Amino acid sequence: MSPIDMSPEGAGPASRPAPPPMGTRLSVCVGGGGVGKTTTSAALALSLAQRKRKTLVITVDPARRLADALGTEVGRHAQPVTLDRAGGMLFARMPDSRMSLDDFVLWLFEDPVQRQRVMNNPAYRELGDSLAGVHELITIGLLQTEIDSGHWDEVVLDTAPSRHALAFLTYPSRLLGLLEAKALAWLAALASTADPSQAEHKPKSGLFEWGRSKAEAIMGKIVGLDGLRNLSALFADMVSVRERWAGLARRTDHLLRNPSTRYLIIGAPTGGAMADAAFLVDNLGRNGLKPSAIVLNRAESEPPLCEQRVMQAISDALFDVPEQHLLALRNTLETMQNEHQLRGQAATRTMSALQDIAPAGTRVLRLPFIHRSEPSAIVIALADAWLATGSDL
Amino acid sequence: MTTMPIGISSLLKAPVVYVTGKGGVGKTTVAAAIAYDASRHGQRAALVEFDDGEAGERTLGADRSHVAHVVLRYDKSLVDTLGSILGAKIIARALVSHHALRRLISAVPALREFAFLDRVCALASSKRYDRIIVDLPASGHALDWLRVPNAFARFLGRSPLGVLGRRIHDEVVAVGMSEIVVVTLAEPLVVKETEQLCERMKNELGTVPSVVVVNRVMMPDPDGAWEAVVALAERHPALASDAKELLDILRARSDQVDDTEYAFGLARAVQARHVIRLPDAAADPSAADVAQWLCAEASS
Numbered sequence: 001m002s003p004i005d006m007s008p009e010g011a012g013p014a015s016r017p018a019p020p021p022m023g024t025r026l027s028v029c030v031g032g033g034g035v036g037k038t039t040t041s042a043a044l045a046l047s048l049a050q051r052k053r054k055t056l057v058i059t060v061d062p063a064r065r066l067a068d069a070l071g072t073e074v075g076r077h078a079q080p081v082t083l084d085r086a087g088g089m090l091f092a093r094m095p096d097s098r099m100s101l102d103d104f105v106l107w108l109f110e111d112p113v114q115r116q117r118v119m120n121n122p123a124y125r126e127l128g129d130s131l132a133g134v135h136e137l138i139t140i141g142l143l144q145t146e147i148d149s150g151h152w153d154e155v156v157l158d159t160a161p162s163r164h165a166l167a168f169l170t171y172p173s174r175l176l177g178l179l180e181a182k183a184l185a186w187l188a189a190l191a192s193t194a195d196p197s198q199a200e201h202k203p204k205s206g207l208f209e210w211g212r213s214k215a216e217a218i219m220g221k222i223v224g225l226d227g228l229r230n231l232s233a234l235f236a237d238m239v240s241v242r243e244r245w246a247g248l249a250r251r252t253d254h255l256l257r258n259p260s261t262r263y264l265i266i267g268a269p270t271g272g273a274m275a276d277a278a279f280l281v282d283n284l285g286r287n288g289l290k291p292s293a294i295v296l297n298r299a300e301s302e303p304p305l306c307e308q309r310v311m312q313a314i315s316d317a318l319f320d321v322p323e324q325h326l327l328a329l330r331n332t333l334e335t336m337q338n339e340h341q342l343r344g345q346a347a348t349r350t351m352s353a354l355q356d357i358a359p360a361g362t363r364v365l366r367l368p369f370i371h372r373s374e375p376s377a378i379v380i381a382l383a384d385a386w387l388a389t390g391s392d393l
Numbered sequence: 394m395t396t397m398p399i400g401i402s403s404l405l406k407a408p409v410v411y412v413t414g415k416g417g418v419g420k421t422t423v424a425a426a427i428a429y430d431a432s433r434h435g436q437r438a439a440l441v442e443f444d445d446g447e448a449g450e451r452t453l454g455a456d457r458s459h460v461a462h463v464v465l466r467y468d469k470s471l472v473d474t475l476g477s478i479l480g481a482k483i484i485a486r487a488l489v490s491h492h493a494l495r496r497l498i499s500a501v502p503a504l505r506e507f508a509f510l511d512r513v514c515a516l517a518s519s520k521r522y523d524r525i526i527v528d529l530p531a532s533g534h535a536l537d538w539l540r541v542p543n544a545f546a547r548f549l550g551r552s553p554l555g556v557l558g559r560r561i562h563d564e565v566v567a568v569g570m571s572e573i574v575v576v577t578l579a580e581p582l583v584v585k586e587t588e589q590l591c592e593r594m595k596n597e598l599g600t601v602p603s604v605v606v607v608n609r610v611m612m613p614d615p616d617g618a619w620e621a622v623v624a625l626a627e628r629h630p631a632l633a634s635d636a637k638e639l640l641d642i643l644r645a646r647s648d649q650v651d652d653t654e655y656a657f658g659l660a661r662a663v664q665a666r667h668v669i670r671l672p673d674a675a676a677d678p679s680a681a682d683v684a685q686w687l688c689a690e691a692s693s
Contacts, residue, residue, distance in 0.1 A: 226550055271451060275447055307639060307642075309632065313632055320628075321621045375582075
């Protein structure tokens with residue numbers, strides 16, 4: 001097939017949409033920054049594993065602290081989580097972004113010569129991390145590989161902590177648009193300026209030829225000749241493997257729209273997180289999707305009973321310790337009560353605001369504020385909280 | 394005449410200030426507070442956000458009138474940038490409204506970041522503002538952004554885009570022309586990410602943050618509370634399990650205080666010029682409140 005074959009079927013049989021293997025359910029967790037999304041996703045995955053579902057959590061954990069807490073490692077492959085609770089049913093995959101980009105190129109290009117050429121291209125080297133949509137591509141590439149493996153009952157995807165994380169939802173269709181549109185003919189034509197061996201495939205129609213030279217002139221004017229050559233070479237390589245991109249994009253689009261795929265919006269009791277949640281509900285809606293649940297994390301309800309009982313013991317003069325220690329404890333408990341109250345008010349306020357924005361049929365759940373600092377303790381407590389919501393979550 | 398107390402904006406000398414940090418640490422709030430403080434000190438200040446001005450809008454709230462809030466939109470920025478290269482906006486507009494060409498242009502890597510920074514550069518050279526405070530995206534991305542103009546200059550050499558890249562770098566990114574404020578939290582996960590950010594900043598941009606703001610810092614509990622609970626557990630077996638649970642909570646609280654030290658240690662290690670702490674506020678604070686806290690901390 002010539003690299004500029006523009007027929008929509010040009011992608012070939014490899015790219016026919018394949019349904020995900022029976023039984024693998026995908027849960028996509030989205031939310032703004034700072035809501036505890038990574039921890040919450042890990043806890044969701046743990047709760048699924050505790051229900052004897054073989055679960056994989058795909059999460060970005062640059063600090064590797066969660067990895068440490070779970071007794072697993074950041075790496076290229078799914079790693080077992082050694083927490084006792086997981087009972088051997090939980091695995092984690094924590095990709096590193098540059099590593100994943102190179103992995104993606106390895107996957108995309110089967111020809112080692114071409115692969116090397118791409119990796120050496122200055123456009124890729126300098127700007128690879130910033131390539132339009134590259135993070136989305138990495139996400140869908142990873143996700144698809146894991147779903148295709150057929151290893152998992154459940155896959156939990158922790159997306160980037162951003163409002164724009166949902167960009168990956170539309171990426172498959174945008175990519176298909178790019179790959180199947182006229183733009184590809186322009187890219188391919190430009191590519192031929194970089195690689196004269198492809199020039200013979202160039203359509204000779206007058207109008208196209210005219211357009212091509214115009215496009216080339218304008219691009220040349222913007223990025224210069226060297227830039228045009230490097231970019232064109234990159235395009236040429238990308239174009240030649242477009243069947244693989246297109247196949248991936250189609251299958252992922254299918255997966256993301258599969259009715260069994262669930263979207264969970266994670267929020268926290270702050271104005272910013274609230275605005276992010278509203279934005280995400282809206283954004284999902286525009287993609288014809290609906291969140292299964294909106295989850296309010298760190299929602300304090302009742303202050304821990306132990307605090308009230310100890311406070312009571314103090315007022316009953318139940319124990320004799322130096323006055324100074326007693327005073328310190330009393331002050332601390334009062335500070336804590338004050339914090340509980342403020343946090344409780346914020347949680348109630350946010351909860352009712354979330355109920356207002358939740359589409360019909362979307363549950364609004366709350367997960368408690370965990371008064372612990374070790375990540376493993378928080379993940380375990382939150383997993384219990386997920387189980388206690390009683391829903392199939 | 395009353396003397397204005399020293400504010401955060403006076404700790405920053407460069408005309409352009411980039412504010413970044415991990416998602417959710419309060420970047421926009423700090424950015425808005427710096428802009429607010431600059432305007433209160435008689436400077437013409439602009440808060441710049443990309444694509445989405447919701448967070449800045451919310452934080453500036455009633456203080457909006459003091460600060461120009463500039464929300465740069467990608468489509469418009471791209472037309473402006475291409476227009477300045479091609480010599481006429483009308484050509485640029487025709488270019489991006491052409492279906493196929495638009496897609497072609499969208500395939501140029503990092504053009505989005507480039508166009509935005511080009512607009513920051515245009516704002517700076519317009520001389521309409523004394524201070525431009527830019528609310529950058531979260532950590533990792535922020536560096537990718539600031540690297541882009543120089544990367545274009547290296548990769549595209551003497552082409553128009555390459556030349557423009559050099560100019561943007563020299564005018565609004567280079568050391569001396571801009572400063573970076575990093576916002577972090579006293580949480581190990583966040584501090585760790587901040588550490589990686591500062592390391593990359595040094596390696597890739599050859600700079601260090603001027604100011605590190607440690608946000609939502611918890612005050613330590615008074616000494617003695619721990620001992621009181623331990624005594625309670627020993628003397629009243631009926632309350633032992635409550636006491637144990639309470640000790641866990643107290644330990645978590647003191648861990649958080651230790652994390653503050655960890656965050657401060659980091660700020661010292663990266664040689665940030667100033668380290669400022671902000672208290673843990675229960676509700677979402679306004680830009681004016683935060684400016685006042687920053688001000689109190691900057692003077693102390």
